Amino acid sequence: MEKIRITIDGKEVFGERGQTIMEVARDNGIDIPHLCYHPKLSKTGACRLCLVRIDGRMLKTSCTEFAMDGMNVVTEDDGLKGIRRWLLGLLLLEGEHNCLYCDADGDCELQKYVKMYNVEKSDEDFPRNLREVDYVTSNAIKRNENRCILCSRCIRACKEVQVSNVWGFTERGSQTHLIADDDRRIGESSCVKCGACVQLCPTGALTFQPVLGTGLNWEFDKESSICIYCGVGCKIDFYKNKEGLLVKTRGNDDGPNKGHLCVKGRFGFDFVQSPKRLTKPLMKKDGQFVEVGWDEALDFVADRMKGIKDKGGPDAIAALSSAKCTNEENYLVQKLMRGVIGTNNVDHCARL
Amino acid sequence: MTNSIREIPQSAGYLIIGSNTTENHPVIGSMIKNEVQNNKKQLVVVDPRRIELAKFADYYLPIRPGTNIAILNGFMHVIIKEGLYDKTFVETRTEGFEDLKNTVEKYTPSYVAEICGLDNPEDIAAAARLMASMKPMALYYSMGITQFVSGVNGVKSTANLQMLLGNMGVEGGGVNPLRGQNNVQGACDMGALPATYPAYQPVANEDNKKKFEAAWGAKDLSMKPGLTLVEMMNAAHAGEIKGMYIMGENPVMSDPNQQHVIEALDNLELLVVQDIFLTETAQHAHVVLPSCAFLEKEGTVTNTERRVQPMHRVLDPAPLVRDDWWITMQMANRMGADWEYENARDIFAEIRKVTPSYAGITYDRIEKELLQWPCPTKEHPGTQFLHRENFSRGKGLFTGVEYTAPYEETDREYPLVLTTGRILPQFHTGTMSRNSKVLEETAPEGFVEVHPNDAINLNINDGEVVSVSTRRGSIRIKARVAGRSKANVVFIPFHFYESCANRLTVDCLDPGCKIPEYKVCACRVEKIGA
Numbered sequence: 001m002e003k004i005r006i007t008i009d010g011k012e013v014f015g016e017r018g019q020t021i022m023e024v025a026r027d028n029g030i031d032i033p034h035l036c037y038h039p040k041l042s043k044t045g046a047c048r049l050c051l052v053r054i055d056g057r058m059l060k061t062s063c064t065e066f067a068m069d070g071m072n073v074v075t076e077d078d079g080l081k082g083i084r085r086w087l088l089g090l091l092l093l094e095g096e097h098n099c100l101y102c103d104a105d106g107d108c109e110l111q112k113y114v115k116m117y118n119v120e121k122s123d124e125d126f127p128r129n130l131r132e133v134d135y136v137t138s139n140a141i142k143r144n145e146n147r148c149i150l151c152s153r154c155i156r157a158c159k160e161v162q163v164s165n166v167w168g169f170t171e172r173g174s175q176t177h178l179i180a181d182d183d184r185r186i187g188e189s190s191c192v193k194c195g196a197c198v199q200l201c202p203t204g205a206l207t208f209q210p211v212l213g214t215g216l217n218w219e220f221d222k223e224s225s226i227c228i229y230c231g232v233g234c235k236i237d238f239y240k241n242k243e244g245l246l247v248k249t250r251g252n253d254d255g256p257n258k259g260h261l262c263v264k265g266r267f268g269f270d271f272v273q274s275p276k277r278l279t280k281p282l283m284k285k286d287g288q289f290v291e292v293g294w295d296e297a298l299d300f301v302a303d304r305m306k307g308i309k310d311k312g313g314p315d316a317i318a319a320l321s322s323a324k325c326t327n328e329e330n331y332l333v334q335k336l337m338r339g340v341i342g343t344n345n346v347d348h349c350a351r352l
Numbered sequence: 353m354t355n356s357i358r359e360i361p362q363s364a365g366y367l368i369i370g371s372n373t374t375e376n377h378p379v380i381g382s383m384i385k386n387e388v389q390n391n392k393k394q395l396v397v398v399d400p401r402r403i404e405l406a407k408f409a410d411y412y413l414p415i416r417p418g419t420n421i422a423i424l425n426g427f428m429h430v431i432i433k434e435g436l437y438d439k440t441f442v443e444t445r446t447e448g449f450e451d452l453k454n455t456v457e458k459y460t461p462s463y464v465a466e467i468c469g470l471d472n473p474e475d476i477a478a479a480a481r482l483m484a485s486m487k488p489m490a491l492y493y494s495m496g497i498t499q500f501v502s503g504v505n506g507v508k509s510t511a512n513l514q515m516l517l518g519n520m521g522v523e524g525g526g527v528n529p530l531r532g533q534n535n536v537q538g539a540c541d542m543g544a545l546p547a548t549y550p551a552y553q554p555v556a557n558e559d560n561k562k563k564f565e566a567a568w569g570a571k572d573l574s575m576k577p578g579l580t581l582v583e584m585m586n587a588a589h590a591g592e593i594k595g596m597y598i599m600g601e602n603p604v605m606s607d608p609n610q611q612h613v614i615e616a617l618d619n620l621e622l623l624v625v626q627d628i629f630l631t632e633t634a635q636h637a638h639v640v641l642p643s644c645a646f647l648e649k650e651g652t653v654t655n656t657e658r659r660v661q662p663m664h665r666v667l668d669p670a671p672l673v674r675d676d677w678w679i680t681m682q683m684a685n686r687m688g689a690d691w692e693y694e695n696a697r698d699i700f701a702e703i704r705k706v707t708p709s710y711a712g713i714t715y716d717r718i719e720k721e722l723l724q725w726p727c728p729t730k731e732h733p734g735t736q737f738l739h740r741e742n743f744s745r746g747k748g749l750f751t752g753v754e755y756t757a758p759y760e761e762t763d764r765e766y767p768l769v770l771t772t773g774r775i776l777p778q779f780h781t782g783t784m785s786r787n788s789k790v791l792e793e794t795a796p797e798g799f800v801e802v803h804p805n806d807a808i809n810l811n812i813n814d815g816e817v818v819s820v821s822t823r824r825g826s827i828r829i830k831a832r833v834a835g836r837s838k839a840n841v842v843f844i845p846f847h848f849y850e851s852c853a854n855r856l857t858v859d860c861l862d863p864g865c866k867i868p869e870y871k872v873c874a875c876r877v878e879k880i881g882a
Binding site: 163224225229234264283315317320324328336341345349 | 356357358376377378379380382383385386389390498499530531532533534535536537538539540541542543544545546547549550555564568570572573574576577578579580581584587588592593594595596597598599600601603606607621622624627628629630637638639640641642643645646647648649651652653654655656657659660661662663664665666667668670671672673674675676677679680681682683684686687688689691693696699700702703776777779780783784785787788789790791793794865866867868870
């Protein structure tokens with residue numbers, strides 16, 4: 001790769017030929033405001049928020065403009081600041097952006113920039129199209145298009161990340177809006193509920209259905225772990241609220257999944273907090289399960305096992321370990337069977 | 353997988369055979385779809401069902417269930433006959449080419465098309481030529497290759513093809529089995545298998561016996577390989593196994609021939625089940641032990657690309673629920689052992705000492721680094737893809753394998769082929785997914801997928817409850833009339849206890865690895881009340 005040298009805000013930085021100004025800036029820790037751009041997606045230059053001034057003259061969208069050797073880029077001056085405020089003001093006028101009752105409050109890129117640039121909604125009377133609100137057709141995804149800024153990230157996420165090609169725009173100009181498949185609602189479409197569009201939506205236009213009413217975004221705790229379902233091993237950030245209830249998940253970019261998840265990785269975790277979970281050891285007495293203490297249960301198991309071994313030898317005992325348990329737990333089960341009981345009768349569902 | 357998930361963009365094309373990737377490994381499925389749709393990569397799909405990937409494929413070959421070996425031999429026949437194979441690779445890295453050549457000689461496209469039930473033999477040749485032009489091609493497979501009585505031979509065939517094309521030991525190539533459980537790779541690595549200690553060290557080996565006796569302070573470790581899962585059930589049924597300890601598995605739902613499994617479990621003097629729910633299996637237990645779910649525990653898991661990753665405690669368990677390792681340790685200590693593990697980290701330290709491929713992996717490293725085994729030392733960067741310069745045995749061995757028919761062929765009484773598998777919103781025996789609201793609402797019930805032509809012949813409608821029977825049993829289930837399966841082939845997902853597919857499946861096994869033939873048995877679909 002051919003190295004190039006450009007100047008951003010007076011600082012000399014290096015990039016590679018073929019990179020956009022936005023990419024060179026990001027690689028060098030310089031943040032240029034943007035809404036439609038996302039590093040995982042193709043570039044459209046639609047929102048214009050990432051405009052920069054090049055060589056003191058041209059204004060170009062930095063997410064689509066290739067960096068050229070010797071370029072002098074200014075990411076913000078009074079003129080650019082004015083343009084950004086004006087663009088954000090238009091977005092506020094066009095939609096129905098009220099953080100008070102928006103699920104994305106505290107986790108919204110539009111909100112971040114509106115606060116950063118201190119923009120208020122103009123009291124100008126602006127002819128506005130009320131767009132569709134669909135909170136009911138899908139049990140996974142909520143859509144409120146009045147919060148949509150037409151950045152098309154969801155369309156690109158569905159086309160380039162999940163590759164189900166569900167979302168699309170229809171109509172033109174001020175009538176432009178989002179449709180699923182051939183103008184269906186999301187719950188009636190071919191959507192597979194992977195949630196990639198929601199994870200990449202910069203506003204509250206697309207949100208997760210189960211999150212509703214569980215708490216405030218900035219009060220959630222986050223911890224990562226590995227998905228329990230298939231063998232891909234997706235890394236997931238789990239969010240829980242103040243009461244300790246799991247509320248949502250996001251794909252973590254460091255895992256083999258590179259941030260993407262499927263419907264199970266996205267929504268398949270409430271079983272952990274199900275009221276049907278076992279909470280105490282159980283022993284069958286007279287054909288019925290009764291709750292017992294750990295000592296009673298474990299002593300009973302050990303005695304019976306020893307009895308079976310004494311009578312029938314170690315090979316009269318067998319164990320099924322688990323492809324759902326950790327390496328450490330599997331290791332101990334085979335060590336128990338081999339080292340303590342004395343049999344190699346240990347297997348798990350590898351072939352099932 | 354011999355190769356890595358992050359190499360998907362490096363491949364020039366893909367052969368997907370016996371893997372419904374977008375439903376069973378959706379994230380990998382999406383990565384492959386992205387390359388094909390947006391980066392003009394090529395794709396050949398071989399599967400009895402018209403799976404989603406078939407829409408993206410350059411060639412889609414809807415073979416009869418159980419005929420993988422025939423079609424792979426057919427591809428290799430064309431590749432060898434037309435001289436399209438990687439001659440340098442075959443000469444320098446492999447042996448046994450003549451054996452393979454002789455075996456595939458008779459697998460002409462027209463012969464193969466007849467076995468596989470394909471209309472157009474020319475598609476087989478064209479797909480083979482396309483595959484030979486992809487440099488490199490990655491081969492992905494899953495249970496659609498392995499769950500047959502010829503499963504081992506199916507796997508050998510995939511390796512034959514990839515060696516022939518010189519796609520082994522290169523970035524973006526490889527034979528890539530997709531593992532169906534989050535830690536099935538790790539459970540195998542850890543020796544939760546009847547014939548091997550951790551890292552696949554055979555139990556029937558004097559040196560290994562001594563090594564583990566020293567490591568564990570144990571005496572007289574058995575050198576007799578143990579029983580596999582289905583063999584255990586047979587032994588329990590026959591009264592030879594009397595005690596069974598089941599940690600986090602649900603054989604009543606997941607094993608073939610359910611009735612036989614239930615009888616076997618009920619025949620035990622002691623059945624201990626350790627799980628998070630009172631599963632279908634736990635209901636037959638004498639003792640049920642409540643354990644932590646994955647979000648309540650710490651430890652490591654190993655994914656399909658041999659990558660070892662840390663799990664973190666996200667939630668606190670209920671007061672009397674215990675870690676699986678703690679329960680196992682308590683059992684061991686009450687039977688005379690003196691284990692003193694404080695946490696999963698202690699156990700992992702011991703694993704590293706006896707598992708050469710994990711020796712260089714530490715808890716600290718996997719928090720920061722992407723590590724795939726083999727990783728023999730703390731300085732080793734892990735292994736992105738296997739067989740770079742040599743195969744484990746030196747040269748790669750071609751093994752010509754013949755196509756053999758499935759165990760149970762269709763007849764007048766049972767005229768249709770039943771194949772089983774998973775669907776996207778559910779998982780395995782449903783213990784987790786059926787207790788998750790969004791998933792259960794999305795797919796609340798089982799179905800039998802019937803081809804429209806068969807539906808007309810059987811006089812059944814979409815959504816109608818029908819009866820499906822095999823020699824093992826019979827279930828009632830809703831029909832889903834769809835052009836997805838081949839005619840004469842029906843599909844049932846096995847997640848649903850109400851319409852349990854494994855009441856029907858056959859428990860015959862591959863003679864080598866003892867995998868049950870879930871993917872083919874003969875069945876009959878009938879209208880109820882007709």
